[in-house]
Each structure stands twice: as structure tokens, then as C-alpha cells.
Amino acid sequence: MPSTTLSPTSRTSIGRGRNRMVEDRAALHELLADALVAHLGVTVERDGASHPLVLPTAYAVDLDGPDRDGTLYLHGSVAAGWLRASTDRTVCVTVTELDGLVAGRSAFHHSMNYRSAVVIGRARLVDDAEERQHALDLIVDHMIPGRSATLRPSTRKELVATAVLAVPLHEASMKARAGGPVDEPSDVEAGVWGGHIPLRRVAGRPVPDADSSGPVPADVVGRAAAL
């Protein structure tokens, strides 16, 4: 049975800032649905030394995927270096949405409003053709809901060039902050102003490319309107 809460392991337990810890797995799912970019962290080994590498990437989630608490999918070129550094290794996938800037009454109490999830797990290279195709459809539909059904099937050549990685959603933690500053009472009493600036992402009107004619497809119009 899937977990309804986030029960971090020692790798994902939150040390500092427990007051910002989110334990409801539904909040994690909502963040992963809202955000568009993940940051993938891998350990790269080169010349006998290793270092972390963090790259931005598209992603999608399948809550009914093969892993107990759902599966997070990433894709990339089969020639990408990060792919070799990820396969069958422990990776970290972090998804962050910035919701505001918090103007405290002191430098110390400046902060940001955000939601952020950290997923740690062993990355599996997806071999099964059906799972790969499903994951690629989910990634396209995460960008623009409904889009994959409107497109021609991928060619064999396209599928061969694309690798898909699966990371279990099981080992995850989430933090969130919202609202105004939490200031020192003395600064509040001194009458200093404190507050926050809400931030959000908006979409502009869809831009057809030079080769396009006819109306903008409904899925693209809908995506732009929903953002």
C-alpha cells in the first residue's frame, strides 16, 4: 500500500528547520505537479577524484508506477555523461518552487517562501519498451497536459536515442515556508516594517513558429491559460 506520509530515512531526514518540514505526501505530489524543472544531483568520478554535479532537467511522476510510492522519471540523450553517472547509482532529485521574498526587520530574518522536495534513490535505466514510452508520454504531458495524444508516435530512431531513468519516490522529504517574516520582538516594537513579496510564474501568449499556420492547439492554449 502506498505511503500517505513522508517518513524520511536518515538520508532525507531534516536536521535544521524542522518547523518547515512537510509530512503529508499529498503536498509532495502537489509540488511535483506544479513544478516544471527538477535539479538532478549525481556524483561524477574523473581522474580518481569525485565531485557532485547538478543539472536541470524535465521530469514526470507516475504515482501508479512500478515503485511502491510512485516513480519519478527523467529522460535524456543516451550519450549524456550524467546518464552514465546516474545509472544504478544513488542520485538526488530536488524540485523547488519559489513563492516569495520575505523582507524581515533584520538581515538575519530575511528569507524566501518556497516549497522544495528532495528525493534520494537508486536510478534505474528503463529498458522495457512499454514503460519507456509511457514515461516519455508522461514527461511531454507534464509540460503540456494532453499533448502526447496529439502527436505522431515516436520513431524507432528517436526512441533509441532517448534514455529514461526511473527514481523511486519512496525516500523523500519536503520543506515549505509561507507568509511574512518571523522577527525579533525588539525590531517589531521599534516599528520597523516587515512583510513579503509574493512571486509566481505566468505564461505569455503562445508563440507559433514561422512554419506554423492555423489555430494554436487547444492543449497549448489550455496550458498557457492554466499557468
Add this chain to the structure above:
Amino acid sequence: MPSTTLSPTSRTSIGRGRNRMVEDRAALHELLADALVAHLGVTVERDGASHPLVLPTAYAVDLDGPDRDGTLYLHGSVAAGWLRASTDRTVCVTVTELDGLVAGRSAFHHSMNYRSAVVIGRARLVDDAEERQHALDLIVDHMIPGRSATLRPSTRKELVATAVLAVPLHEASMKARAGGPVDEPSDVEAGVWGGHIPLRRVAGRPVPDADSSGPVPADVVGRAAAL
């Protein structure tokens, strides 16, 4: 003399997607000025095993900092686990701005418009009191330009609780994508629609907290108007 171009080392050289490589250091500086959140990648060792950990964090840049090509500053609680995992270690700091969704004529040619910088370097814990204070001012002013000058000085207790990390901006690479899809000629000829949805971040009206009275400070008004 500072570098004017990005001359990646083997650790930051771009393998796949050279067509998206940005070589102008000024573009890196512009991205770091525009973005608000960085993703810090560190290698965490625990129970004899190591894994990558990626955390979102505020940051600031000092192009006149102690490192030849400028210094990137991060801050956090002295008690934070990632701080111990970063100090005198190689870290990766990645900054990404999402600029659009690219609706290609096939799943394969779906993409995102973005600017992303990867900085790899040895993190130094800033001991010098003057450099620390300067870095903390820069981090506050990166969030809300001009703000640090309006705030009371940090207390000794606040400074003791705050750690500052410095990462040289020297070893960096940047990629960017803009515009519409690059599709297969056969899909273009078939008359399929292709284009992109521009995305941007906007600020709402500043929200005073319940303890605030009087006008919203000019720096806060200015920040919200400029975003």
C-alpha cells in the same frame, strides 16, 4: 585580470548540446543577477557510503570578490549538515531560470527554454568578519536591492549563528535555449503546429505583516515593480 569568457575545465565542459553552450561570461553574470535561488550539490558521506544531496539556497555574487573571476556566496545556519559536507570540499552550484515551454511537432522535439549555469569549485568557509558581513549584505541586497543599508546592524549572536561559504566563479559553464522548436522537416511539411509558451516570474503587491504600519519601504516597492 578577470576572464571575459567561460573556458570550462574537463569538469565543466559541455558534452551533449554544445549548440546551447554560452561562452560569454557577461551572460553568466546576467543570469546570476536575474535568478534568486541556486541549487547546491554536495557529496554526503554516511555509514561508509556517499550520495549526492541537492538543496535550494539563496546566494549572491561579488564580481570584485577575492577570487579572480568573482566569488559566489552562500549562507546558512552553522548547524546545517550541508555546511559540514561543503567546507573545503568540491561543490556544484547550479542556477537555472526557466524561460518557456517548447511545443515541438513530435515528442522528441519537445523542450524547454532556459538559462542555466553550473559552477564547480572548492567551498571556503568565510572566517574574516569583514568579508562575512559584506557577503551577508550582498545576499540580502540580491533579494531586495538596497535593503541592507536600511536595516540595523546584525548582532554578534546573529553573526555567530550564520555561516558563509565562498565558491570561486572561475570554473563555470552555461547553457541556454530560446525560441521555437527545431523539428523534423517531414513534420513541418505535414502542417503540424509548433511553437512555444513564454514563461516569466512576476511579483504580486508587497504584503505588510500584521505588525507593520506605515508605507511599504521604497526598496521593497522597487523590487516588486522590477520583477
